[in-house]
Each structure stands twice: as structure tokens, then as C-alpha cells.
Amino acid sequence: MFNRNTLLILVAALAAGLGLWAAQMAFAPGGAPAAGPALDPARLKAVRLFPAPRALPAFALQQSDGTPLTPDELRGRWTVVFLGFTHCPDVCPTTLTEMSQAQKAWDALPAERRPRLLFVSVDPDRDTPEKTGEYAAYFHPDTLAATAPEPALQEFATALGMVYMKVPLEDGDYTMDHSSALVLVDPQGRQAGLIRPPLVPADIAADLALLATEAP
Template sequence: MFNRTTLLILVAALAAGLGLWAAQVALVPSPAAPAASTPAAPAVDPARLKAVRLFSSPRPLPAFALEQSDGTPLEPAELQGRWTVVFLGFTHCPDVCPTTLSELAQSQKAWADLPEARRPQVLFVSIDPERDTPAKTGEYAAYFHPATLAATGSQGALQAFTGSLGLVYMKVETDAGDYTMDHSSALVVIDAQGRQAGLIRPPFVPADIAADLALLSEEAP
């Protein structure tokens, strides 16, 4: 039978053993959490593109609601199925807007022979709803190319939409008592899944834009 001294020694040894085991458990690294998934590489090698600058990973667009020129809503589903080039502007723009829409019209003409199901499209969004109704916006855009989508909306809707694309605009009063609109000049590229995939920065070369979007539409439908 154990005497008191032996019992104390056993208890001490047991405590020491438990302490060592606890320390070992604490020092053993926990199983590593699964590594964050690496963004998928663009479907098209960016080096093959001349005008479009693709993001490393497309950016989903939050919900938005604008009004198209025919009175129907422009919602995210409308920008799915085809690659889209988005341009902000306004019908009273004296130079940049008509020039850019003319350049985009040249690209659109180059896409005419592509199958309609994957033909790229252009969306013109007026950021001047005080003067540009949806119908007027549509008439203006169609003057440059009849296939151009056109939309506008309330200030709140426009700010939400443009902000989600990283674009900005502002109303600027003129000395003549009128106003003009300053806005981002870059074009936003939306992929066929309705995600922001890249940008096109000026100066714009219609042939390069046409070739890039045709390539993207073919290889990343």
C-alpha cells in the first residue's frame, strides 16, 4: 500500500505530466485555414489587348436601376450575355461626348458582322437628368449609332451606378448662369457575366477597341 509520501509524489508527477501535455497541445499549430482562393486569371492574356486594361479579377456590380430610352428599366440582367462598353456623358456636351460616341460608333461598325448573340454593345448613360430625359438620351445616342443603348435616372440612381463603377461626375455652374457637367472620361468594360472587367482610357483608338472587344467576346463569352 502506498504511503503518504509516495502518494504525493504520484500526484505531483501526474500534475507535471498533465502540464506538459497541455503545453504541447498549446504549441502545436492548429490546422491551417484554407487559403483564400486565388482570383482566376483573365480568360484572355492582357498582353494581347491594345485598348482594354483588364482587372486581375472581375468586380461584381451591386444592384442598380436606371431607365432606358424606351422606358424600360436598365437592371443588371440587361448587361449580361454580351460584353458592354459604358460611357458617361450628357447631350449638351460640346466636345468630349460627341467625339467619344463617334469613335465608339466606328468600333460598333466593325462588330457588325459578329453574331448578334455575342456582339459587343455600347451603353451611353446621361448624368444630366435635369435636361436629359430617357427619350432624349436615346435620340442623342442613336444619332451616332442606332444600336447604342441609352439610359439615365434620378440623381440617387446615377450616383449609385457610377460610384459602383468607380466613375465620378459633378454639376459645374458657368459664368453665363447656365451649367455644364464634368465627368470621368474613361470607358468601363463589363463582361458577359455583368461584372466590371476593365477600363479603356483615352486617347481612344476605335480599331483597337473594336479588336479587343471582339477578341474578348469570342474567347470569354
């Protein structure tokens, strides 16, 4: 999905973002370390928890039903965030298919603790909130879906330490290159960790069920 020049640009952007992330993640406001979940990270197979969760700045996306998606909407349950777009030929449908297997495993959990998947389109020129929602629901009906015009979309992705960019194609069309990792947001609405490919749905399902049960 990435050509060499695009990859270099993304690596540089991600490195810059990680520098900011490292500085912000280590300490909560006032200089005190932010408290993470009271769970031994060694028990997790797919999730990589940060040493300290990172508070997310204010953001506003538009959900598929037309309502705004704000930080308050992500509080109360563990949320997995994935950036993609509906014209994606491979990574996005594969990831959403794999995540749907984890979502089905979470059906047995109480609704108030059940982890959620949030799919955010990074292609607002072609993906309306409604289209984004229809695409996400094809894989699993419980998937949250949202997008936003620029610069709000870029600000949201940057806050999560993620990158994306429009890549022109020879036929005059374009595609989107984007981070393939999944971001984990805790019930306090903070960025708490990452899930990196290759994805193992059973491990993701087990890790999130464990977090939902022991670190709600």
C-alpha cells in the same frame, strides 16, 4: 473641360473611389479571387483588364424606351459603358463618334456575341431617357441609352468607380464634368476593365471582338 478646382475635386473623389474599388475587386464574396477571362491581357491593345473582375451592386436606370436597365440586362455580352450628357460640347460627341467606328466593325459578329455600347447621361435634369436615346442613336442606332434621377445615378457611377459633377457657368447655366474613361462590363455583369483616352477605334474594335470570341 475641367478647370483646376474642379479637377482637384474629381481627382480626390476618384482616388477615394479607387480605394474602395481596390478592396472590392481583389476578392469575390467568401475571400476567393474572382475569375477573369481566360485570355492573355498582353494580347489586348486598348482594353486594360483588371486582375480580377468586380461584381456590381444592384442598380436601376431607365432606358430610352421606358424599360428599366438592371444588372440582368448587361449579362450575356461584353458591354462598354460611357458616362456623358447631351449638352456636352466636345468629349461626348467625339467619344461616341469614335465608338461608332468600333460598333460598325462588330456588325460582322454574331448578334448573340456582339459587344454593346451603353451611354448613360449624368444630366437627368435636362436629359430625359427619350432625349438620351435620340442623342445616342444619332451616332449609332444600336447604342443602349439610359439615365436615372439622383441618387440612383450617383450610386451607379460610384459602383463603376466613375465621377461627375455639375459646374455652374457665368451666364447662369451649367455644364457637367465627368470621367472620360470607358468601363468594360463582362458577360457575367461584372466590371472587368477600362478603356482610357486617347481612343483608337480600330484597337477597341479588335480587342472587344477578341474578348467576344475567346471569352464570351
